[in-house]
Amino acid sequence: MLQIQELVFDAWGRRFFDGASVSIPKDAKVGLVGRNGVGKSTLFKLILGQLTIGGGEIRLPKQARIGSVDQEHPATPVTLLDTVLEADVERARLLSDLETAPPERMGEIYDRLIEIDADRAPSRAAEILSGLGFSNADLARPMAEFSGGWRMRVALAAALFAEPDLLLLDEPTNYLDLEGALWLEARLRKYPHSAVIISHDREILNNSCDHILHLHDGKLDLYVGGYDSFETQRAEKLRLQEATRAKIEAQRAHMQAFVDRFRYKESKARQAQSRLKMIAKLPVISAVLREHTAPFLLPSPERPLAPPLLRLEGVSVGYGGPPILKNLNLRLDLDDRIGLLGVNGAGKSTFAKLVAGALEAESGEMVRSARLRAGWFHQHQIEALDPTDTPLDIIRRIMPEASEAQRRSRLAQFGLGVAKAETTVADLSGGERARLLLNLVAMEAPHLLILDEPTNHLDIDSRRALLDALNDYEGAVILITHDRSLMELVADRLWLAADGTIKPFEGDMEDYARYVVDRARAAARAPSQVAREEPPPPPRAEPPRKAKTPTGPARRRAEAAEAALARATEALAAIDQALLDPDVFAKDPAKAADLGRRREAAQARLAAAEAEWLEAAEAYEAVKEA
The missing domain is CATH 1.10.287 (Helix Hairpins)
Known part of the structure; x- marks a missing residue:
């Protein structure tokens, strides 16, 4: 489907691709992985022709349609459903032609409409939109009424609906909630054509992709299987590379020793020259360089608090109008690891504010330990950073009594070395800013960590480092994330935000994934009967916590x-x-x-x-x- 041969590309003072070659099979679902900044998005721009290659070539079949999601859909007066339907250019053109076509050509147009299953297009578009979190009532709303984040979802929906021959998706889950990510995972698995997905989400890479394309050192290597299989294959490849390198270097050293010893002896000169030629022919194999990922520092509280940390009885909370959440009857203890589920707008962030102490309960009883320290991370903190600040400026304000060496040492422990310590926030990557804030939130060893989408800007290795740190942390955790793997490996219990309240969820993430996909299918079968939010499966009763x-x-x-x-x-x-x-x-x-x-x-x-x-x-x- 896609062939890249000897690709060379230089930009911004560095070489991104150095003779990279790969051939992607037809209808393959390929996960494109590599360290942040290595050039994954740049490769997409080269494929789309937005950048000019310096050497080599990128080949696609003639008339192949390429689809991507580069930016949010514009705010237009066109309705949501019509906007997505227009993404199928051929269908839209045929319907337009029907209005002016002569009678003798109408039969041909109708035949083609039947062939592309045009009658089912509205229900197919409705299914995609429902899976991405839109309600039936949203279908008739104009695009101008949706925020930028929702218009990004519309752009994704349009790309999926158009079903191009090659679909390019760059971190598609970054603007989705967990429910949207679960649905997208299932949708990509059934996508009828080729797709290349840049993602740091292990579940999508494992469950939706049948190949992994690894970009490193300016080269492209294709592996068969999901991400777990890729890790195994790559580890074995590196082991063999190191073994081969060691063997060749030993052979080189042995022959060089002979040359050094007998080079100037006339009787051995010919043999020495022969060995010099053999040394020159030995291949040069680079040593395996292990990529280091700095750990996260999440210190555990020194003195555990008496249970419960928090108890809610009949609590309602909102912003002065009708309550966003009501009738909350929950309890949180020091060893709890809670995964908070629910669609965007269900009240997850409102609940996080309530627990963090940033929002007061409007009614009911909220009992909170007087000595409770909570660390709260959310995405708006990244956006609120002063772009002219440096990590050193920020740590100076937090550690006013510390010496400069101590401050720099702390930043180095965060993974921000000498060069990054004095780099402005505007010039830090999203992953570096997220790493800085995550470590700062946990500096005071809180009893409770509230993490609202902590992985949006982190690569796979950094996500694994965060997972390790969370599993070593001995306080309570409330986790809101679209990263299913992190949710499964951290959360001991699941709570679901739906219908204006939060209750324990019966089942695990597999059950919840099935529920999300079934809900989207139901919306496609009868879009006119789908309410904005369907009730979740019957929640389990809150167990008596004294016996826990x-x-x-x-x-x-x-x-x-x-x-x-x-x-x-x-x-x-x-x-x-x-x-x-x-x-x-x-x-x-x-x-x-x-x-x-x-x-x-x-x-x-x-x-x-x-x-x-x-x-x-x-x-x-x-x-x-x-």
Whole structure:
């Protein structure tokens, strides 16, 4: 479908692509991955012809239609449904032609309309719009009434409805809620043509993509399978690359030693020259450079508070008019990990403000621990940063008594080194700004972290670092995110915001994903009967909290022990692999002895890790059964 050959592109003082080549199969769903700033969006612009390539070529089939979502749809008086229907250019043209076509041509037009299933277009458009969060009442509203974020969804809906031969999507979930991301994941899986998706969402990359295209060092490598399969294949590829490099370098060193020794001996000169030619022919294999991702610092509270941290009984909250949320009957303890679900506008952010203390309850009883410290991260904080500030300016205000060295050290721990410490906020990437704010929010070791879409600007490795930090953190967490993987791995319980209240949700993320997709299908079957919000599945009754046995710490201990066991096993396997090389014993006895000592230590660490894992797993099972 798409062929890229020896692509070269330079811009802004750097080389983005250096002889990159790849061939993407027809109808493949490809996830484009790589570090932030490596050139993924630039590749899309090159494919679309918005930038001029410096060398090589990009080839597509003749008359292939390319679709992308570059910007929000303009605010026009055209209705939402008609705006999406116009994205099918051929259908719109045929319908227009019918109005002026001579009788002898009308039969041909009708035949083509039947062939492209034009009669079903409105219901298909309604299904897409419903899946992206629009209600039946929205279909007749003019585009001018929607905000910029919703018009971005319209642009996405139009691209999906048009079904181009090649669909290019750049971080499509960034402007979707979890419900929209779940629906999009299912939709992309069934997309009838080729699609390339830039995403840091592991679930979309695993469940919607059958290939992963990795952009690194100016090259493009295509892997079959989802993201988990890509990680396994790439790790094995890097291991083989390092093993081959070590072997070639040893061979090079051996021949060079001969040359150095006998180069000036007449009897050995010819052999030395022969070895010099052999050295010149040896391929140069780069050493494997491990990409480092700075961890997040989420210090746990030193002194746990007596339960509950928070108790709501019959609470209503709003902004002076009709309450946004009412009849809230919830309780939060120190070991709770709550995943907050619900469509945009259901009141999730209002609830976050209430819990963070930024909004007062209008009625009911809200009991809050007097010593409760809450750390609250939300996307508006990133937008509110002064673009002329630097991270150093911000940390100076937060740590007025600290020395300059201490402030810079703290920023370095955040992953913002010397160069970034004095870079203005305007010149920091979205990921760097999010990393700065996430670490600042947690600096005071809060008892509760409220995270509202913390991953929007983070790449996959940074999301994994955040996950590790959250699992080590020993306070309570309320998580609002469209990142399904993060939700599944952090949240112990799910609450659903719907129908003007928040209640516990019966089921897991798989159940919720099915509910979201079924709701969109129902809207497509009978769009005139779909209400703005359908009631969720029957919520489970709030369990008696006095009998609740906290499982969070035990679960996290078991997960950490399992990860430590995997690392210990991998370390021992690497040493055993090195010991299989007979040259180690024959040519480097000292290294062989060192490997032997390291193996004994690795074996001891493995035994200790196994014991800890067994103990932690048994403790977790016991807590779950209590």
